Amino acid sequence: MATTREFRSGEHVIVLRESGRADGPDYVLVHGLGMAHEYWSDLAERLDATGTVYALDLPGFGDAPQPREPLSMEAAGELLAELLVAEGIDRAVLVGHSTGAQVASETAARHPELVDRLVLIGPTVNPRERTIMQQSLRFLQDVAVINPKVAAVGLAQYSEAGPKWFVANLRPMIEHRLERVLPQIAADTLVIRGEHDRIVPRYWAEEIAALVPKGRYVEVPGHGHDTMLAGVREVGELIARHAHGRPAGRVVSQPAEPMKAMQLSWPSALGFWALDYVYAVLRQLAFLTEGRRPPARWRTGDSAKPQVVLLPGVYEHWSFLRPLGDALNADGHRVLAVHGMGVNRRAIADTSLRIARALGRVRVPEAGRVLVAHSKGGLIGKHLLLDEHADALGIRGVVAVCTPFAGARRARLFTDPSIRALLPGDETIVMLGSATSVNARIVSVFGTFDPHIPDGSALDGATNIRVPVAGHFRVLGARETLLAVRDAVALLTAVDAEDAGDAADAETAGRA
Known part of the structure; x- marks a missing residue:
């Protein structure tokens, strides 16, 4: 009863x-x-x-x-x-x-x-x-x-x-x-x-x-x-x-659906590909009208939040990531664009070293840094995490959008060495793939269909987020991506804070 x-x-x-x-x-x-x-x-x-x-x-x-x-x-x-x-x-x-x-x-x-x-x-x-x-x-x-x-x-x-x-x-x-x-x-x-x-x-x-x-x-x-x-x-x-x-x-080790690339007919795939390149061209042209320097407001924000460092992909200027930079700055983050990368055609390891040197020349923010990257920029970001000085540089983690962690087999269609360096068999790609110790500090964000990375951007051991948007470039401007990246930055910040708290507790216990 x-x-x-x-x-x-x-x-x-x-x-x-x-x-x-x-x-x-x-x-x-x-x-x-x-x-x-x-x-x-x-x-x-x-x-x-x-x-x-x-x-x-x-x-x-x-x-x-x-x-x-x-x-x-x-x-x-x-x-x-x-x-x-x-x-x-x-x-x-x-x-x-x-x-x-x-x-x-x-x-x-x-x-x-x-x-x-x-x-x-x-x-x-x-x-x-x-x-x-x-x-x-x-x-x-x-x-x-x-x-x-x-x-x-x-x-x-x-x-x-x-x-x-x-x-x-x-x-x-x-x-x-x-x-x-x-x-x-x-x-x-x-x-x-x-x-x-x-x-x-x-x-x-x-x-x-x-x-x-x-x-x-x-x-x-x-x-x-x-x-x-x-x-x-x-x-x-x-x-x-x-x-x-x-x-x-x-048991679900990783969410199944976000891992799958959408299977499209050739006409549909070509249509998405065309829209993707229209977006890419418009972002390249925007560089001419938006100025060569990031907005001054990016330098201000909440000191309790980590600084965001933008890492663009190959043939991309920092302004390619401006939609993400604007959104994160509006959320209270200070945003930094590393100059001297040009259109990012150098080797991944060389670019990683240059960025590490650049970050080392300025004071590390108390709240640390989160790298927000696109495509090849995500590989550079992972390479930076593997650097022995990553913690000294205050790098908490990487939010990587549409990054070919396992390489991009369609890179063989290009003759440019900077793109062919993204092939799955490339020495650096293989090395980064086998280095799984830092994957937990990476959030991989990707869309439903990526014409440049048909095998997807999922990374074992990372937090993988699929957004309901198709494309390799168009994803950057989608509202769903902005929300996912914002949450990913917050997630990396929270995880890092918890780790710091655990370390402090352990140190206190050790003194006792």
Whole structure:
């Protein structure tokens, strides 16, 4: 028989509905934005037979009163941890749907001692679509394939929450960076996605499973973002298997979909190729009108953020990367263009050495530097990471856009030695490919189709991000790329800060 009670912490109240049996796992079900515990009713009924089920109403939803301000995902995760302690649930199976997955992930990362296993169903927010407009459009697309019964339940609960409170909670959802939390989760984690989920694309769901140290991925066929309602039997069985330590889903070492180059017909490929070169020509001509020196405003920014150093590709002047430079400067970064590279035709090793010398002649910013590169520039950036003086130069990592880490076989179509140096068998390309120790400090960003790098830019051990844009040059000006690069810089900064904190803790412990 189900019982309902409240948990209160200050002005925040969580209403929980308990059901099931006492001799099994403790399932804690965390709903998504605008929902409440009723959304879990069918799934809770299936899980009742295997353990105790706690279905929650988070503050401001369902029967829980609204606080004055919406909680951030971090604060909601801490509140959930308080509830687990108060209820004596010390080895919970946390199950979060959509925004609830963000809350559950925060709890699991911050309080590993309280979480036995974690299940993330349709987890948000895809970092390549981190705007309210994009998420709203995805929601409307998903509604088009939703089950009518499910739509009725959802509409009733959205109405109960009220549009004002719903909108107020959108900002914390959008601003939360789930990708930074996932690597800190110690619990065995199962990521569940509905096959037709428009809000959570497959590549993002697989990336989540890859970022969690002990993550597995499974897809439920025939359903969308509402998969735990419309596919309640399949989802219930998956959760129960996972809760009892039986393998569910598959291990994902890297997100599969972003690794694949789009297969196009020759007419389509030629069309993309033509558009790509039109963009490249326009960027080359822009050099004549935008000036030979970077904008003065690039020299100013937030000293707490790393300086960004731009590394263009072959036959590219620094201004080729101006869209990225402008966006990162607007985000608070100081941006540096290294002069003297010309059109970047020198050998990779020689250029790397020259850049190292140039950076060594100026003071290293306290927040360090992140290299943002395109094509060959990404190879130069990796070469710099391998330099013994990389740390002294303050280089935190490299964000590489459309970089041929495994070489570019189409370079054989050119006679220019500076392009043929990018062939897969080139000595420097082979050396860089075998040097995997720095790959974790690289974020590789690439599009759906690259006419110059048909084998793709994915790099084992790096963070690989595919943006929904085709081309080798056009990618640089796409808004999706700007967002991905901004997040990549933030990710490298956060990882570096965590490493520095760990080193400081170890040094302190050593003194003790």
